[in-house]
Amino acid sequence: MVISRSFQVRGAAGAVHRTLIADRTIDFWAPANPTPYLLVTHDGQNIFDKQTSSRRKTWELAGTANKVAHELGVPSPVIIAVFHSSSPLDPFGRAKDLAPQDVFTGGVEPILNTSGIWPEPAPSFPLSELHGNRYLQEVAEVIVPTIAEYLHHQIQPAKTALLGASMGGLAALNGVARYPDLFTCALAFSPHWICGGVPLVERLMTALPEAGRHKVWMSRGTKSHDSRYGPFQELANNFAVAAGYQYGDNLASPIFNRTTHNERSWSTYVNQALRFWLSR
Numbered sequence: 001m002v003i004s005r006s007f008q009v010r011g012a013a014g015a016v017h018r019t020l021i022a023d024r025t026i027d028f029w030a031p032a033n034p035t036p037y038l039l040v041t042h043d044g045q046n047i048f049d050k051q052t053s054s055r056r057k058t059w060e061l062a063g064t065a066n067k068v069a070h071e072l073g074v075p076s077p078v079i080i081a082v083f084h085s086s087s088p089l090d091p092f093g094r095a096k097d098l099a100p101q102d103v104f105t106g107g108v109e110p111i112l113n114t115s116g117i118w119p120e121p122a123p124s125f126p127l128s129e130l131h132g133n134r135y136l137q138e139v140a141e142v143i144v145p146t147i148a149e150y151l152h153h154q155i156q157p158a159k160t161a162l163l164g165a166s167m168g169g170l171a172a173l174n175g176v177a178r179y180p181d182l183f184t185c186a187l188a189f190s191p192h193w194i195c196g197g198v199p200l201v202e203r204l205m206t207a208l209p210e211a212g213r214h215k216v217w218m219s220r221g222t223k224s225h226d227s228r229y230g231p232f233q234e235l236a237n238n239f240a241v242a243a244g245y246q247y248g249d250n251l252a253s254p255i256f257n258r259t260t261h262n263e264r265s266w267s268t269y270v271n272q273a274l275r276f277w278l279s280r
Contacts, residue, residue: 011063044081211244
């Protein structure tokens with residue numbers, strides 16, 4: 001594995017490293033001491049590096065994870081940030097990566113218009129071009145093992161989480177559903193239910209593993225896209241409870257008033273999601 005760039009971020013000793021795996025850019029950071037914890041994130045452009053972030057704002061994830069881990073008395077996690085594939089040649093690459101492929105190719109009609117139902121402009125590609133299954137397979141079967149081997153990290157699924165926001169929130173839930181033996185915690189921020197509505201909620205939530213060794217966090221704000229998520233999120237919560245998930249144990253669905261649909265907002269409460277995950 002070739003490291004193409006290394007850089008430091010506030011609140012985290014050592015360096016974030018950048019590499020290319022399966023033709024996809026990856027940033028990753030690891031604490032100095034061995035750790036059993038592994039956090040994999042979607043939209044890796046926005047995790048560490050302001051130069052690649054969508055709005056010149058990152059999640060400040062390494063520093064926050066260090067602080068939360070210290071408070072809880074547990075080791076900090078390895079963090080892997082997987083970049084999406086949008087580019088000038090394929091402006092809808094992110095949607096193709098992160099949309100739950102089997103849901104939308106299996107009969108659920110995407111809700112598309114020009115008022116921002118999808119985070120990007122309304123996609124103009126056929127559903128046959130969705131490749132979320134291949135994306136998640138690359139993450140689970142290629143990217144994670146490659147970096148774990150490089151770091152000599154022993155993967156422990158009980159201490160492995162998948163994090164994403166908006167379409168990435170859907171991908172976090174979908175990733176745990178498709179790879180329940182690798183990812184046992186989904187940290188889904190502002191899951192973008194309105195791109196599929198009730199059928200999307202039903203298909204994605206009923207695909208999750210039954211409660212037991214898994215945990216699910218689903219949060220939202222009250223502004224922008226998040227202001228429209230309420231009824232769908234309540235339905236998602238009901239499906240989770242029906243599958244045996246319990247609030248205060250392995251299920252959380254907080255609402256953060258006056259927060260909106262961007263990294264600046266998500267970074268203000270990612271500490272709570274990390275505490276939910278690392279407190280198991």
